[in-house]
Amino acid sequence: MxxxxxxAAAAANEGAATPIIEMSHVDKHYGQLHVLNDINLSVEKxxxxxxxxxxxxxxxTLCRTINRLETIDSGEIKIDGTPLPQExxxxxxxxxxxxxxxxxxxxxxxxxxxxxxxxxxxxxxHTPKAQAEEEAMELLRRVGVAEQANKVPAQLxxxxxxxxxxxxxxxxxxxxxxFDEPTSALDPEMINEVLDVMVELAQEGMTMVVVTHEMNxxxxxxxxxxxxADGQIVEQAAPDEFFDHxxxxxxxxxxxxxxxx
Amino acid sequence: MGLQExxxxxxxxxxxxxxxxxxxxxxxYLGAMALALIVTVARVSPIAPLRKLGDFYVQVFRxxxxxxxxxxxxxxxxxxxxxxxxxxxxxxxxxxxxxAFGSENFMSGINTIGVGQIEAARSIGLSFGQILRHxxxxxxxxxxxxxxxxxxxxxxxxxxxxxxxxxxxxELTGLVSYINTRSVGGILPFFxxxxxxxxxxxxxxxxxxxxxKKVRILx
Numbered sequence: 309m310x311x312x313x314x315x316a317a318a319a320a321n322e323g324a325a326t327p328i329i330e331m332s333h334v335d336k337h338y339g340q341l342h343v344l345n346d347i348n349l350s351v352e353k354x355x356x357x358x359x360x361x362x363x364x365x366x367x368x369t370l371c372r373t374i375n376r377l378e379t380i381d382s383g384e385i386k387i388d389g390t391p392l393p394q395e396x397x398x399x400x401x402x403x404x405x406x407x408x409x410x411x412x413x414x415x416x417x418x419x420x421x422x423x424x425x426x427x428x429x430x431x432x433x434h435t436p437k438a439q440a441e442e443e444a445m446e447l448l449r450r451v452g453v454a455e456q457a458n459k460v461p462a463q464l465x466x467x468x469x470x471x472x473x474x475x476x477x478x479x480x481x482x483x484x485x486x487f488d489e490p491t492s493a494l495d496p497e498m499i500n501e502v503l504d505v506m507v508e509l510a511q512e513g514m515t516m517v518v519v520t521h522e523m524n525x526x527x528x529x530x531x532x533x534x535x536x537a538d539g540q541i542v543e544q545a546a547p548d549e550f551f552d553h554x555x556x557x558x559x560x561x562x563x564x565x566x567x568x569x
Numbered sequence: 570m571g572l573q574e575x576x577x578x579x580x581x582x583x584x585x586x587x588x589x590x591x592x593x594x595x596x597x598y599l600g601a602m603a604l605a606l607i608v609t610v611a612r613v614s615p616i617a618p619l620r621k622l623g624d625f626y627v628q629v630f631r632x633x634x635x636x637x638x639x640x641x642x643x644x645x646x647x648x649x650x651x652x653x654x655x656x657x658x659x660x661x662x663x664x665x666x667x668x669a670f671g672s673e674n675f676m677s678g679i680n681t682i683g684v685g686q687i688e689a690a691r692s693i694g695l696s697f698g699q700i701l702r703h704x705x706x707x708x709x710x711x712x713x714x715x716x717x718x719x720x721x722x723x724x725x726x727x728x729x730x731x732x733x734x735x736x737x738x739x740e741l742t743g744l745v746s747y748i749n750t751r752s753v754g755g756i757l758p759f760f761x762x763x764x765x766x767x768x769x770x771x772x773x774x775x776x777x778x779x780x781x782k783k784v785r786i787l788x
Contacts, residue, residue, distance in 0.1 A: 375691075375692055377688050377691065377692065395615075397696065400691070400694045400695065400696050401694060402694075403691060403692050403693070403694045404693060404694025405694075406692070407692070407693075408688075408689070408692035410685055410688065410689065412683070412685050413685075414683065414685035414686050414688065414689035415686075415689070416686055416689070416690070416703075416704055417682075417686065417708065417786050417787070417788060418707055418708050418711060418786045427693070427695075427703060428693035428694060428695070431695060431699050431703065432693060432694040432695060432699075460786075460787050461787075462786075462787035462788055463787065473689070476689075476693065477692075477693070480693055480694065
């Protein structure tokens with residue numbers, strides 16, 4: 309995939325360019341549990357960052373703080389140079405710029421597939437309906453579910469629903485996309501159809517943060533793998549380096565425990 | 570007095586009484602639904618005092634007998650220089666009680682919507698108002714059709730409170746008292762009114778079921 313490498317390299321060369329996502333000294337507690345412990349992380353434009361780690365390590369929480377579905381106790385998160393607002397219109401506006409794909413798809417159950425995709429553009433970006441529908445159909449074609457446009461979510465398979473969810477996010481022309489275990493709720497035979505769409509997105513240069521257990525995906529697509537445990541970033545490296553020569557004990561244990569999966 | 574005599578003497582009044590019951594039912598129900606929606610929005614709003622106020626409203630009006638509210642409306646409010654006519658008092662009472670129950674119906678409708686859908690709506694940048702309008706309320710309405718059908722029937726039966734105040738013309742229950750103070754009707758006048766209530770409730774039930782089948786959300 310020369311595309312990503314060149315984009316990422318270009319991003320790395322421009323030292324002055326603002327990262328799309330920048331987290332500094334982010335802390336969060338759930339009661340006694342220190343779920344995010346002094347997280348410092350930045351994601352450059354066009355970079356695909358894969359977050360892995362044992363369950364309960366804080367990777368999903370980290371992903372969800374980036375568009376403030378989870379609040380943080382201290383530290384700072386910037387999106388494209390702008391600090392994440394606390395609430396209100398400014399927060400909504402910033403959320404619109406960051407797409408999010410959930411483990412459980414979360415399509416709007418009472419809306420058709422097409423309406424699921426057009427709601428954001430029509431309500432938030434004030435795109436005229438006809439144009440929003442045209443763009444939505446194009447996106448649905450891209451993810452391979454255009455024939456289902458007039459059905460409701462419950463009539464689609466999990467893999468199809470997740471691809472619609474990706475199209476719904478893309479319709480907002482996001483600066484970055486967050487994927488919170490996008491294939492964990494899928495039957496095995498549907499995982500690849502979703503991963504394929506994500507690979508394609510990565511190749512087109514989308515900035516992505518992906519929480520996943522799909523190590524092959526991480527190896528193939530990631531520019532950087534970030535390994536988390538106990539709320540901390542334990543190590544981060546390019547995928548080949550991380551998978552072949554993990555530096556920390558924790559990462560070695562983790563990789564051994566998932567071998568053969 | 571047989572059924573024939575009862576109907577030939579009071580048939581016209583029964584017709585009128587049924588219309589009064591229907592009118593009060595429709596007006597009260599519309600008022601109750603509107604108020605229930607407002608109370609429910611308060612109960613899910615991001616403003617904590619507003620949520621508390623909404624919960625408090627439901628606790629109060631769900632737990633006070635309609636008759637007590639009616640007495641307050643008829644006898645106490647005039648002391649505050651608020652004088653409503655009798656029918657208005659019955660409607661206000663019914664609206665207050667029914668909106669508390671209606672809000673509970675909406676809340677259980679809202680609870681059927683996964684928090685994930687709301688997070689998804691937030692993450693595409695919808696505001697709180699837009700999430701209510703486009704995601705929460707439509708789904709809550711559609712999954713509340715059957716309980717709201719029951720509420721409509723309950724509202725109709727609650728309007729029988731009007732038999733406790735002098736209404737002219739009377740509604741179905743009030744008419745029974747009217748007839749029985751004039752002639753010895755016994756149980757029969759009650760029976761005729763009951764047919765009016767039960768027939769209406771039956772129709773409401775059929776329509777409610779049809780609407781539910783049509784708008785139910787596939788999950």
